[in-house]
Amino acid sequence: MAQPALSTTDPASERLPRQGFFLLASLALFWGTNWPAMKLAVLDMDPWTFRAICFVAGAGGLMLVARARGLSLRIPRGDLGPLILTAFINVTCWQVFSAFGLTLMAAGRASIIAFTMPLWASILSVIFLRERMTALRVVGLALGLTALAILLIPEFGRIGGTPWGAAMMLAAAVSWAAGTVMLKAIPWRMETVQLAAWQLAIGGLPVIAAALLVGRPSSVLDLSTPGALGVIYAALIPMIYCHWAWFRIVALFPANIAAIGTLSIPVVGVFSSALILDEPLAGADLLALALVVTGLFIVLVLPSLLPGRSRPA
Template identity: 35%
Template sequence: MHLDRRSLVLLVILTLAWGINWPIMKLGVAHFPAMGFRLLCMAGGVLALGLALRLRGESLRMPPGQWPSVIKLAIPNMVIWHLLAICAVKMLSSGRAAILGYTMPIWAVVWGLVLFRERIGAAAWAGIACALAGTVLLLSGEIAALAGSPGGTLLMLGAAAGWGYGTQMMKRSKTELPVGVLTFWMLVVTLPFLLLGTLLFERGWRLPNAVEWSAIAYNAVVVFAFCHLVWFMLARRLPPVVSGLSMMFIPVVGVFSGMWMLGEQPHWQDYTAIVLMFAALASVLLAPLLRRWRDGPRAA
């Protein structure tokens, strides 16, 4: 396990940027077709990411034989996640959607155990237990609301399960494409699915208003052009449990930013969940560093 200072800083920025996006998405889809909103966000993200890569001097050319790998990675990481998650956000509050969506690390562990026979250390198990307890606490005050929105709940859990599987596949990917180019083409692969879903299932298209355009711009530049690029870079460099559990703090940011932006009030479960999420992060991120520091003098 290796987590340098740069990766840690990127994880913090990623957590804040993605967490704040949950209430932003809720504002964006409140009166606008959900898949249409995501389609505009992703189209803008493709343009922004493509421009950024070209300015860095990277080629967007796809080498021969790479399309099967790109499509295989795009289906769980992009298509399943974005199609199901944006529809669920329409049905659930931003906080509940974030909580359910970021059960992803638990799904990643389940896929690892069932499909890949991974062995997980005691510290990681402790982190998973803390993260799961925090998630249950955050959900405990919303049971009645979740029971009233079974479709949204199932859609978000399906999105999280797909993303968890995609995280495992990303770690095991043999593609030699640069992360930026891989992210760009996975977004391109996802666009036709969003367009088809919009044409088949949504009505009431119109031009977005100022709030919706702001949400689209934030998603295009920050979420798609930055967060996705950083996430897939870290997913390929770090073990799935580490990168997954690092994301478990995002729903906490989502819940509290939703309270700030949408006027919700915190409960004792929210504060206790924050402590549990910090414990989960410490068990995965800090424990190995402390163990390495402790064993260093002996090795010397």
């Protein structure tokens, strides 16, 4: 039988695996640059249609990878109910709220609100998973959230003018946090690639139906070259590779460490949005970057460097 995709044990008693560090770095790059890509896409086309395309590409691509590895696509007995629930919260809600939020806000700033996710995930993981929030993790989380606050303060006036955009991005953050904790809590019988494929396939069904009923599939014909490139990028690398990588990270790390590790993504989102979309970039962005890097170092690296400490704090 395949090994469970996500362990329900807290690996806090083990050294943090190197694979997890590489995966977090790659997520920062690819999910960070996905924010301006998504913005380019939804500027030209209907968000429902955009997300439907992403789901078809992501689920189909991951299923092809699973079959190429010789894995069955059968859903094990007992996994279907939890799969439907977590797919709706972790995938459907996140994708829909973030896509529509992006239509109302600048891409870089929208990513900042979305990545308050580690705060909610850390709180939920302590309550439901009984994970430890040690001093170093609290400091790292505080530094990351301070960085997000620094980037967000100049946007308070703008957010006040577009409350629905901010509300949607916050809803996206909370749904992703809840989904992350649920993924960690459930003893899955599938491997990571199978779980990721079915999460996207099931989570995408309501979005695909909505795209056909209330969306504008014809908006694909309105795509400019930048918009088309944004759709292609978002549908392939973030939807296929990044979803597999994220599910693997949740399997390797405690939920609160995995969540804190994503704090670098909105920083990449802000800088890449400035480069690609010509969104403003100020000294506050550099300060936020320094705080995030410091926070990640404290949570992910410092524990192994402390004298007499071979285990994470």
